[in-house]
Amino acid sequence: MLVCFVLVNGCLFSWNSMLTIEDYYVYLFPKNHPTRVLTPVYQPFALGVTALLTYHEAKINTRLRILTGYTLLFLSSFAIIIERNQNLTMHD
Template structure:
């Protein structure tokens, strides 16, 4: 529904799924294969930034085309959806990998939070649709408001993960523990949390 305002003659439902899944799966396979070499912090930040940039791009695409349909906007949306697939592969696996260094209960909470976020997103979409229900071009305005709110929260996620999350005491403790056990993927996270690392020890 959120894309239908930009695509008047081409129904995007099936096409968007076919675009999204291959990019997500291939990216996840590549990241899994190179798991021991991937910098966890950079992986997650790339995912958050891609989500932010992709959502912002949808907003700009609509503004640039004035909400008109056509093959051009449709292909643009497909490209953006492919970026969403890449971002999703970075974030979901990266965050679960992050939490796997901690308590197993954290993974359960994270997955439950994702489910709750999906429900809240649906509620937000219904609210933004209802706000402009009786106004001219209300569906498009509702989508624009929805995308603007999503863009803000995705930017907030970048900020929180980059500056706040690595400095939490519990995160610093478990990442230090993982590094002391030989993990090299958390070194950048430790540096962001103010912990200096040496080859054979962790210095707080």
């Protein structure tokens, strides 16, 4: 029962972050629609990681695969913040 509770919470938290990320991007980029910002940011990482994991499925350690996914998620989110700050300083 505890395992099911933890797994369901993991699904709910990730679903909640997907639903609320749009509000964050609307706040960050008020002139751009969120689908124009969110899709180009995550799609190259998603396709690249999916291709890599498909090719090396049995060779890659599961823990390393998960840590790589979290690292790429962090870097892509951080790149948006850096890009946003550079755009603000260029226009000032």
